[in-house]
Amino acid sequence: MSIGRDNWGSRLAFILAASGSAIGLGNIWRFPTVAARNGGGAFVQVYLLFVILLGFIVMVGEITLGRRTQRNPVGVFRELAPRSLWVAVGFLGVAAGWGILSYYSVVAGWTLSYVFTTAGGTFSSGISAENIDLIFLGTIASPARAIFWHFIFILLTVGVVMGGVKQGIERWSKILMPMLFILLVLLVVRSMTLENASIGLKKYLSADWSKVTGSTLIAALGQAFFSLSLGMGTMITYGSYMHRNENIVRSAGWVCFSDTLIAVLAGLAIFPALYSMPGVEPEVGAKLIFIVLPGLFSKIPFGTLFGTGFFLLLSVAALTSSISLLEVPVAYFVDERRWPRRRAAVVSGLIAFVLGIFSALSLGAVDGLSGILKIGPRTLGFLDLMDLTFGQFSLTLGALLIALFIGWKWGARALVDELSHQESGGRLSGFIAFQIRYVCPLVLIALLLYLILNPNAFA
Ligand code: TRP
Numbered sequence: 001m002s003i004g005r006d007n008w009g010s011r012l013a014f015i016l017a018a019s020g021s022a023i024g025l026g027n028i029w030r031f032p033t034v035a036a037r038n039g040g041g042a043f044v045q046v047y048l049l050f051v052i053l054l055g056f057i058v059m060v061g062e063i064t065l066g067r068r069t070q071r072n073p074v075g076v077f078r079e080l081a082p083r084s085l086w087v088a089v090g091f092l093g094v095a096a097g098w099g100i101l102s103y104y105s106v107v108a109g110w111t112l113s114y115v116f117t118t119a120g121g122t123f124s125s126g127i128s129a130e131n132i133d134l135i136f137l138g139t140i141a142s143p144a145r146a147i148f149w150h151f152i153f154i155l156l157t158v159g160v161v162m163g164g165v166k167q168g169i170e171r172w173s174k175i176l177m178p179m180l181f182i183l184l185v186l187l188v189v190r191s192m193t194l195e196n197a198s199i200g201l202k203k204y205l206s207a208d209w210s211k212v213t214g215s216t217l218i219a220a221l222g223q224a225f226f227s228l229s230l231g232m233g234t235m236i237t238y239g240s241y242m243h244r245n246e247n248i249v250r251s252a253g254w255v256c257f258s259d260t261l262i263a264v265l266a267g268l269a270i271f272p273a274l275y276s277m278p279g280v281e282p283e284v285g286a287k288l289i290f291i292v293l294p295g296l297f298s299k300i301p302f303g304t305l306f307g308t309g310f311f312l313l314l315s316v317a318a319l320t321s322s323i324s325l326l327e328v329p330v331a332y333f334v335d336e337r338r339w340p341r342r343r344a345a346v347v348s349g350l351i352a353f354v355l356g357i358f359s360a361l362s363l364g365a366v367d368g369l370s371g372i373l374k375i376g377p378r379t380l381g382f383l384d385l386m387d388l389t390f391g392q393f394s395l396t397l398g399a400l401l402i403a404l405f406i407g408w409k410w411g412a413r414a415l416v417d418e419l420s421h422q423e424s425g426g427r428l429s430g431f432i433a434f435q436i437r438y439v440c441p442l443v444l445i446a447l448l449l450y451l452i453l454n455p456n457a458f459a
Pocket of ligand 1: 023325
């Protein structure tokens with residue numbers, strides 16, 4: 001164990017910080033959209049199954065690797081499989097941290113800018129649908145605005161991470177996570193008491209199995225990994241700051257539960273709101289949040305207040321996630337290269353910022369970046385390509401390699417051993433070992449093959 005390494009202050013601190021990582025744009029913006037596109041209730045049920053059978057298992061595996069070695073994702077493999085190629089999995093994670101953060105921060109930047117747009121009363125009654133459209137276009141297509149807000153968001157992220165584990169990440173998660181939960185519950189209540197709330201609710205809760213296909217399964221699994229922050233060593237890193245005697249299985253259970261709860265609540269807040277506006281279909285993607293909801297806020301009493309609250313909530317959720325993305329490269333530089341934390345945070349943040357400029361400019365500002373690749377009916381810009389490469393492919397591959405490493409190289413025995421350090425003696429560890437050895441690799445290989453053979457499933 002390296003000397004002087006930071007630790008979480010308590011078990012609750014780990015759960016809050018790890019939930020903070022998991023809960024983000026993925027839950028509040030992506031989950032409702034993907035659910036709507038894939039048949040509502042049926043998708044939600046498939047998603048729940050994947051969280052329990054695969055997500056929870058990989059999360060336990062990642063946390064265990066981190067806590068066992070008390071090191072970053074690269075250090076884990078250097079210690080448990082010295083001088084082998086496995087270390088590449090760690091570097092893949094570090095690269096994915098930069099890759100995901102670079103575009104995540106662009107979308108989070110729009111969110112942040114909408115806090116101010118909304119608070120200024122822009123969406124108060126009387127604004128036309130066209131003007132709402134124009135405001136969104138102005139936000140994403142103006143090079144200066146997009147880069148400015150992306151920069152501010154990276155700056156906030158670097159600021160928290162520079163503070164370290166206890167003084168930075170833990171302190172902020174403890175304030176921000178409960179705040180987020182309260183804001184979301186308020187929004188759910190407001191949304192459910194809207195005039196036509198029952199129409200949206202029915203869409204969300206009733207299962208339309210006819211819409212479930214191979215791509216639905218892929219969407220559900222991809223969403224589960226992204227939402228639970230798995231596949232790139234975030235949970236390895238957060239687990240490495242955990243104390244020896246803590247119960248990993250129970251903590252992972254709480255994180256999965258709260259992440260799923262927030263996603264489901266976000267759906268409850270958004271679906272009724274969506275269908276209370278006649279003629280709007282939820283297939284609208286990014287617009288769902290930045291165009292449809294402002295339209296709603298402009299029509300309800302206290303819309304400015306609720307709107308500001310909503311975008312604040314989304315920014316907060318995004319911040320506790322982005323710090324966990326940055327923490328992976330930072331932990332690498334601090335542990336393996338002995339860099340001071342400040343320098344590691346600033347340099348890593350700078351890399352993500354520069355890389356993110358291309359994403360920030362890919363939504364209308366620079367033509368060459370807006371339409372790089374055509375898959376099926378969709379034209380992908382730079383931001384979409386980054387999401388595809390790092391947010392989906394690299395995570396799935398990473399999760400597969402981590403499961404294979406634990407199940408077959410490090411050994412399911414070692415996993416069970418490490419889990420038995422805790423109070424309840426690792427009750428589920430037999431089941432977990434079996435899943436990680438057989439079920440996870442098989443499902444993930446099948447999925448990757450399917451993706452390679454049907455690239456259209458992405459679209
Ligand atoms: N889980 C976060 C979300 O839902 C995003 C995120 C943070 C993430 N850290 C991650 C995704 C690590 C994948 C891997 O928005």
